[in-house]
Amino acid sequence: MTTAIHTEDLHVYFDKNHALKGVNMDIQKNEVTSVIGPSGCGKSTFIRCINRMNDLIPSCTVKGKIIVDGQDINDDAVDVVDVRRRIGMVFQKPNPFPKSIYENVAYAPRLHGVAEEVNGKIRRRKHTKKELDEIVERSLRRAALWEEVKDRLEKGGLSLSGGQQQRLCIARTLSIHPEIILFDEPCSALDPIATAKIEDLLVDLKKDYTVVIVTHSMQQAARISNRTAFFYLGDLIEMGDTKQIFERPHEELTEQYITGRMG
């Protein structure tokens, strides 16, 4: 088993508020890792560090190391745009662009172009129409949405149902082949049937990707993840195999949370 993400003494501050207090964590490749904990425990803050989304908040400072592929992506010298291309994110509320389904998925590939090696040099060029069509179809298939939308790709992304919109957002993320996909409570705005579809999809995605999901549903964590991390007030209290965390937690706090006596 290989480590996909390794954090070392990760601290986050919002002005003077110490939101994450020295997190050391290893996230395994091709697994689903869930992050649980009561509201305000720092779980969303933690995953937003991994693709540097916290950079967008002016009052936020992130200290410590986040090693992905041997590179500290929290280093100031690292290109955030490149980090976000390699580490995708799906948000709590489905947020498709107010454009067509096709354009939603084709946006990122168009943006980045195709990298080609010509005479030993890496060059970027535009996709051909055929290549884009293939990417759109492949991404939508992978996100289990193709059969539902193949006849109306030119329709607006916002005309879809909530669950379909969220799968469109997943397809959009898959279109540029990230290594890691972060999910920030992706089902909290969805009904149980749509949630079940997304959960199946997440389990399937781990074959090709490393999946990290923040969830406030413990049942969801138990159903889909290989490993679970429990956060409380900015501290990583315990992390281990999901089975172990839910059946034999080592820490008192973890047990209190999963049995519903706290949180």
Added chain:
Amino acid sequence: MNRKAKETVYFSLFRICAVLVVLALVVLVGYIATGGLERLSVEFLTAMPHHANTEGGIFPAIVGTFLLMLIVVAVSVPIGVMSAIYLVEYESRSWMGRIFKLTIYNLAGVPSIVYGLLGLGIFVAYLGFGFSLISAGLTLSIMTLPLMISAAREAIAAVPSSVREASLAMGATKWQTIWHHVLPYALPGIFTGIILSVSRAAGETAPLMLTGVATSLQRLPDGFFDSFMALPYHIYFMATQSSNLLATRPIQYATALVLLLLVLGMNLIAIVMRKRYRDKYKW
């Protein structure tokens, strides 16, 4: 009074207020149209004025006002939109951004004659553009900028931040996000800003008097550095300075009607564009 009756009273009150606004416009347009239609003709629209404007047409004034509107669109729209992007996307929370916003609100309250003096000082005298179309156009552009910036700023700020996050999270740069998402979705609001700015600029008289409007020209301006005629000033001149006020009254009405139609026509274009973009990007 019971709740139902109160509801009816307030609802009627709101309806009366709304009807009053429509009524004001109808009366205004009707009054101008009845006074001006008889004088309106192809010759009036396409001929040069002669005999101290009492005969002939108002062609140079139509062209002058039209060119002023074009200068305002060409200058104040790009500067206004870019300032608005800066204010929303780059300085929304800093003290600098706040100072900019305060400045813009204050600028919006400055009387137009003061802008005229500014234009006279900067464009006519200091930069040596003289009493010309370009001096007047730039003065009107500066005057309409606060309006343009406010409208564009509101439109840009109304684009949900979740859309920005989605784009950034896929490795788009901030500029790519603004160019591909924020600006297109803000376009309807920006068009509203254009409508307001151009209408305001087209109707102004005071700044023109200080920057180069002519009372009568038997020709079109031969370039941006020439003096020009303008519809609102023509109305003012005919209504107050003309040698025979009563005889020229139909000309005043007809000129006002043409100004109204020109502004409405420009607005119509902007409204159609706005509708197109609203339908294209729905959320």
